[in-house]
Amino acid sequence: MSALRLLNVRLGSEAPLVELRVENGRFVSRFDAASSPARLDLAGRLVVPGLVETHIHLDKACILERCRLAEGTLGEAIAQTRNAKASFTEEDVYARGAQVLNQAIVQGTTHMRTHVEIDPGIGLTGFRAVRRLKADYAWAVTLEICVFPQEGLLNNPGTESLLCQALEEGAEVLGGCPYTDADPVAQIRRLFELAVRYERDLDFHLDFDLNPNGMTISEVIRCTERYGWGGRVAVGHATKLSALPLADLQGVALALAQAGVSVTALPSTDLFLGARERFHDKPRGVAPLAHLHRCGVTCSVSTNNIGNPFTPYGDASLVRQANLFANVAQLSTEAELLDCLGWISSESARLLRLPDYGLSPGCRADFVVFDAPSPAAIIAEIRPPLMGFKAGRQTFERVPPRLLMPG
Numbered sequence: 017m018s019a020l021r022l023l024n025v026r027l028g029s030e031a032p033l034v035e036l037r038v039e040n041g042r043f044v045s046r047f048d049a050a051s052s053p054a055r056l057d058l059a060g061r062l063v064v065p066g067l068v069e070t071h072i073h074l075d076k077a078c079i080l081e082r083c084r085l086a087e088g089t090l091g092e093a094i095a096q097t098r099n100a101k102a103s104f105t106e107e108d109v110y111a112r113g114a115q116v117l118n119q120a121i122v123q124g125t126t127h128m129r130t131h132v133e134i135d136p137g138i139g140l141t142g143f144r145a146v147r148r149l150k151a152d153y154a155w156a157v158t159l160e161i162c163v164f165p166q167e168g169l170l171n172n173p174g175t176e177s178l179l180c181q182a183l184e185e186g187a188e189v190l191g192g193c194p195y196t197d198a199d200p201v202a203q204i205r206r207l208f209e210l211a212v213r214y215e216r217d218l219d220f221h222l223d224f225d226l227n228p229n230g231m232t233i234s235e236v237i238r239c240t241e242r243y244g245w246g247g248r249v250a251v252g253h254a255t256k257l258s259a260l261p262l263a264d265l266q267g268v269a270l271a272l273a274q275a276g277v278s279v280t281a282l283p284s285t286d287l288f289l290g291a292r293e294r295f296h297d298k299p300r301g302v303a304p305l306a307h308l309h310r311c312g313v314t315c316s317v318s319t320n321n322i323g324n325p326f327t328p329y330g331d332a333s334l335v336r337q338a339n340l341f342a343n344v345a346q347l348s349t350e351a352e353l354l355d356c357l358g359w360i361s362s363e364s365a366r367l368l369r370l371p372d373y374g375l376s377p378g379c380r381a382d383f384v385v386f387d388a389p390s391p392a393a394i395i396a397e398i399r400p401p402l403m404g405f406k407a408g409r410q411t412f413e414r415v416p417p418r419l420l421m422p423g
Contacts, residue, residue, distance in 0.1 A: 019053035020381075020408055026062050027375065029390030033060055038381040041407035045377040058385060061402065062394070064357070065374050066126025066382035067334045068364035071219070071252045071280045071318035074113035074130045074149065075142035076101065078323040085325055090224065090289050093325035094196075098167065100324075101138050109145035116322055117149060119332035121156045122412045124384035124401040129160040129219070129368055131191050134182055135167040136174040143182045156404075156411040158382075160368065162219050164191025169203045171196070176210075183214045192220040194232050201235050208239040217248040217369070223256035226291055226301050231256050233268065237275045246276025250367055252320070254279050254303045255286050265307060273312035278367045281305050281359075282320035283341045285327045300344050309355060309363075316364040317341045317356065334360040339398045353392035381408035387416065 022036040037044050039051060047053055076097055083096040113130075120128065132142045143163055150159040163182040165175045169192070183190065192207045194200030204220070211218045223231050233251060240249045257265060257279075272279065281303040290301035305315040317338050322330030338356040342348070347356060358364075365373040372380045388399040403413045 018408060019047055019051040021047075021053040021055045022063070023055060023057045024060055025058050026060050029392070036063065036375065038405075038408040041381055041409075042372070043375060043377050043379050043381050062386040062388050062391060063375065063383050064386065064391065064394070065361055065365070065379075066384055066404065066406070067124040067360050068316070068368060068370070069120060069125050069128040069318055069334060069360075070250070070316040070364045070367050071282060071320055072116070072128060072130050073132075073321050073324075073326075074116055074146055075104070075109050075132045076324050077116045077321065078112040080323045080325070080328055083325045085328070087292065088289065089292050090326075093289065094166070096325040098137070101133065104138060104141055106141050106145045106148075109142050110148055113146055113149045114153075116332055117153050117157060121153075121404065122401075122414065123331065123333040123335065124404050125157060125332065125334060126382040126384070126404065126406055127158045127160075127365070127368060127370060129162055129189065131162045131164055131219070132182075132187075133166040134163045134175065134178045135165060135172055136178065137167070140178060140182055140185070143185070143187065147186060155409070156406050160189060161187045162189035162191040163187040164193055164219070164221070165203075166193050166196065168193075168196040169206065171198055176206075180210065180214070183210075183216060188216065189219055190214065190216045192218065192222075194220065194222060195224060200232050204232060204235045204239060208243055208245065211245065211248075212243050217250075218245065219250045219252065222251040222254055224253040224286075226255055226259045226299055228256055228259040228264075233257075233272075233277075237271050237277055240275045240277050247369065249276065250278040250280055250316075252280040252318070253282055253286060255290060255301050257303050257308075258299065258301050262307075265304065266311070269308045269311035269313055272308065278314040278316065279303055279305065279308055280316045280318050280367070281341060282318055283337060283344055284329055285320040287340075287344065288327055288329075302341065302344050304345070305341070305359060306345055306347060306352065306355065314363055314366050315359050316367050317359040318364075333398075333400075335394060335400070336398055338395050342395060348396075350390070350392045353395045356395045357391055382406050
């Protein structure tokens with residue numbers, strides 16, 4: 017029976033220091049009489065629930081040196097990745113995915129939904145590699161696999177049967193990329209039919225440009241309501257929303273909230289790829305989460321890509337992504353920064369429908385320790401986590417830097 021007593025824990029900027037108790041991988045209000053808990057004095061450091069990555073691509077991470085970037089457009093990113101993907105092997109995908117997971121763990125991530133491309137060219141190679149990663153890294157990260165048709169579904173014969181095979185072999189979520197088909201609405205409708213058949217949540221790459229015309233999010237809302245899939249549908253990117261006048265955005269936001277469709281902003285990718293045709297007065301072009309959140313939409317901020325033509329940057333730090341989003345969206349008050357923290361933790365957990373998430377008795381003991389004066393400061397100052405725990409077991413530690421002053 018494993019047990020841990022955490023002493024002098026801070027849960028907020030003004031909150032008194034408290035004690036947290038962990039037993040058999042969960043927070044408890046009291047220990048079993050037979051327990052002999054280990055003790056860890058956190059000396060007033062902050063504890064937050066483990067960070068939650070809702071949208072990342074492990075299968076195509078860290079391939080930038082295999083690609084050529086000239087235009088920096090979405091079309092080029094898809095084409096360059098398609099070329100690189102032709103030589104992917106299971107061991108290759110596994111090694112690159114492990115590289116990102118190693119980074120994510122020490123950045124405080126304890127849950128992750130990774131999107132994996134499925135098509136006749138790559139087959140199930142990426143999926144099977146990531147499925148191995150899921151098993152091998154379960155000690156530190158709960159990995160959820162979302163399979164999706166990056167190269168198109170209806171326009172790409174053979175893709176649907178491969179998606180179904182991946183779902184039958186354990187993929188937890190079905191994804192979509194409607195803009196890759198000649199009939200985006202038809203892809204959305206077909207994916208909802210498959211999601212209902214296989215009883216799977218849905219996660220779409222959607223409305224990924226800055227032209228407010230041609231939005232497909234309304235079809236996602238309609239299908240969510242038709243099939244009763246509220247709370248089980250997310251859309252990523254949705255940058256078209258940033259191009260809407262406030263009155264129009266208000267209507268969409270309320271419809272999203274009523275239907276139960278969540279929205280994920282991917283600031284690093286959206287800033288890199290967006291508005292390439294503009295030299296001056298470039299729009300910021302990220303989904304307006306603050307307004308969506310006020311309207312009742314579940315929101316998250318996530319990484320998307322690391323080291324590939326979609327996003328040449330990244331260190332798998334969700335705190336850094338939340339800080340980037342705060343800069344772009346001009347969020348600065350304590351309440352706004354706490355929202356940003358929620359979009360990589362509690363709200364992201366809601367999006368993934370994670371059970372038993374949090375710091376209360378009965379919750380799974382997945383948590384991260386920060387040396388920060390307040391939760392808002394974690395985002396404002398991009399504070400790195402000092403240590404993390406999965407099911408009450410420590411998964412990493414970071415030694416703080418030490419100044420070497422003369423004399």
